[in-house]
Amino acid sequence: MRFKDVFSIIGPSMVGPSSSHTAGALRIGRTARRLFGTQPEAAEIVLYGSFAETYMGHGTDLALAAGLLDFETDDMRIRDALRLAELSGMNVTFGKGKGPFAHPNTVRLTLSGGGRQDAIVGASIGGGNIEMTDVNGFDVKFTVRTPTLFVFHGDRPGIVAEVTGLLGREGVNIGYMDVDRKSRRGDALTVIETDEAVSAALQDTIRGMKDVTRVGLVDLTAGGGA
Amino acid sequence: MKFSHLNELAACCREDGKTIGQLMLAEQALESGQSEEQVFRQMADYFGVMKEAVRRGLDEPVPSRSGLTGGDAVRVKEYMERGDASLGKEACLAMAYALSVSEVNASMGRIVATPTAGSCGIIPGAFVSSQERFGWADDKLVMGLFAAGAIGYVIANNSFISGAEGGCQAEVGSAIGMAAGALTELRGGTPEQAVHAVGLALKNSLGLICDPVGGLVEIPCIVRNGFGAVTALAAADMALAGVRSVIPSDEVIQVMLEVGGAMPDKHRETGMGGLAQTPTGKRIVKDLYGKKKSAGGNEKGQEKEKGKGKGETEGEGGAS
Numbered sequence: 001m002r003f004k005d006v007f008s009i010i011g012p013s014m015v016g017p018s019s020s021h022t023a024g025a026l027r028i029g030r031t032a033r034r035l036f037g038t039q040p041e042a043a044e045i046v047l048y049g050s051f052a053e054t055y056m057g058h059g060t061d062l063a064l065a066a067g068l069l070d071f072e073t074d075d076m077r078i079r080d081a082l083r084l085a086e087l088s089g090m091n092v093t094f095g096k097g098k099g100p101f102a103h104p105n106t107v108r109l110t111l112s113g114g115g116r117q118d119a120i121v122g123a124s125i126g127g128g129n130i131e132m133t134d135v136n137g138f139d140v141k142f143t144v145r146t147p148t149l150f151v152f153h154g155d156r157p158g159i160v161a162e163v164t165g166l167l168g169r170e171g172v173n174i175g176y177m178d179v180d181r182k183s184r185r186g187d188a189l190t191v192i193e194t195d196e197a198v199s200a201a202l203q204d205t206i207r208g209m210k211d212v213t214r215v216g217l218v219d220l221t222a223g224g225g226a
Numbered sequence: 227m228k229f230s231h232l233n234e235l236a237a238c239c240r241e242d243g244k245t246i247g248q249l250m251l252a253e254q255a256l257e258s259g260q261s262e263e264q265v266f267r268q269m270a271d272y273f274g275v276m277k278e279a280v281r282r283g284l285d286e287p288v289p290s291r292s293g294l295t296g297g298d299a300v301r302v303k304e305y306m307e308r309g310d311a312s313l314g315k316e317a318c319l320a321m322a323y324a325l326s327v328s329e330v331n332a333s334m335g336r337i338v339a340t341p342t343a344g345s346c347g348i349i350p351g352a353f354v355s356s357q358e359r360f361g362w363a364d365d366k367l368v369m370g371l372f373a374a375g376a377i378g379y380v381i382a383n384n385s386f387i388s389g390a391e392g393g394c395q396a397e398v399g400s401a402i403g404m405a406a407g408a409l410t411e412l413r414g415g416t417p418e419q420a421v422h423a424v425g426l427a428l429k430n431s432l433g434l435i436c437d438p439v440g441g442l443v444e445i446p447c448i449v450r451n452g453f454g455a456v457t458a459l460a461a462a463d464m465a466l467a468g469v470r471s472v473i474p475s476d477e478v479i480q481v482m483l484e485v486g487g488a489m490p491d492k493h494r495e496t497g498m499g500g501l502a503q504t505p506t507g508k509r510i511v512k513d514l515y516g517k518k519k520s521a522g523g524n525e526k527g528q529e530k531e532k533g534k535g536k537g538e539t540e541g542e543g544g545a546s
Binding site: 002003007011012015016017018056057058059079124127128195 | 227230250253254257258259265268269271272275290291292330331332333334335336337338339340341342343344346371372374375376378379382383386387388389390391396397404438440441442443444491494495496497498515
């Protein structure tokens with residue numbers, strides 16, 4: 001099921017004019033920002049398909065910038081987001097791309113700052129809902145409807161079980177997960193969508209596990225902190 | 227959710243002795259792990275946003291960001307008040323309210339996507355005008371939103387709800403189907419009648435392309451919301467009168483999928499065809515993005531121009 005519940009149909013409360021080009025775009029930008037962990041110094045944004053053709057009229061550029069600023073979908077500051085991004089020292093650039101993406105509303109964001117870089121690809125599938133398809137070259141799918149945990153780790157037997165076992169012992173239920181690796185026994189990414197919030201302490205425990213190189217959490221649910 | 231098709235939805239309602247709205251509320255509580263009260267409260271908040279958008283577009287009308295549209299809701303309401311609208315007062319008011327919310331959306335005001343922002347006027351238009359006419363309490367309308375959401379959930383998962391994927395039939399068409407089914411239930415119709423209303427309504431918008439001028443959610447989106455609210459009332463009336471959708475509603479949804487999948491790119495929200503590419507549509511785009519560099523966005527379409535320095539292009543159009 002692409003749409004999970006009643007609020008993916010009725011909602012979100014948002015600033016117009018387009019749920020896919022404005023609210024959905026904002027949520028993609030916000031997902032990238034939360035995964036990066038802080039406001040980036042620069043964000044290079046490439047738009048595809050319908051996004052590329054119509055982004056100016058729909059304020060998609062404003063919405064993506066607002067997402068990078070960590071705004072909510074109904075924040076009245078969205079219309080000023082590009083100016084606010086600039087004032088806050090974030091350099092946002094836009095380009096159009098052609099790619100073999102399945103969905104017409106696809107965007108790629110490359111965030112950089114502090115010597116780090118994250119590249120993330122997602123599509124806005126309607127009604128403000130999003131479907132992310134790529135994180136740093138890992139082919140993973142997720143929707144960010146619930147708290148979403150990112151565990152970057154080495155590919156070795158048992159590591160996924162160790163992480164999911166820990167979540168289970170802490171009473172965190174998994175709704176969906178996806179795993180991809182760059183190569184056999186190489187770098188891997190496990191993305192886990194959970195029903196419950198994942199505490200900072202729990203993230204730290206996972207961070208301390210053998211072969212885990214990085215842990216991130218994107219929680220865009222109401223009250224889900226940065 | 228324990229239903230994925232409209233016939234299953236009606237069957238579940240029959241088994242549980244619930245309305246569509248009550249069934250959706252219970253299922254949502256189960257899905258989210260929250261109490262029914264919490265879930266109800268969130269939907270009630272959304273209904274508040276919708277009513278505020280209806281009011282705002284009529285009391286404080288503002289032009290759209292591009293300056294192309296605005297003021298039609300007020301025009302229609304004033305005309306309605308003269309008392310000689312062909313539609314009659316009630317349907318004319320539904321139309322005015324739907325236009326109002328869509329105009330608020332185009333001005334970057336706050337609305338609720340139902341199911342999308344492009345179609346955000348139809349449910350508030352049909353709901354708020356009916357509330358005033360029949361004297362319904364807010365809580366009743368909130369349950370109506372759950373019913374509309376259940377219908378939209380089925381449409382979205384079996385077909386689509388975005389113009390980029392399936393054309394305007396997927397956005398405005400879905401919203402009309404949702405409003406028609408929910409209104410049928412609010413007026414005392416059975417779940418079966420509500421499901422027929424959905425099929426009747428959807429059949430009337432099959433094939434509708436998404437061809438916004440300049441890619442903006444304005445022309446023709448705003449007037450289609452006005453028409454949509456009226457069509458929803460009509461479909462609910464047909465269903466309540468006992469008219470049935472001979473082609474079952476679930477099969478109509480499959481046709482929407484088939485038709486949307488066959489639609490060329492230029493008719494799916496790219497602004498490359500239809501009304502967007504008429505001589506007038508092209509002239510509007512030229513005026514908007516050509517001369518007035520700041521209108522509706524920024525001249526940065528070519529290749530990766532710098533985002534810095536874009537501040538001066540803000541505050542365009544009618545944004546205030």
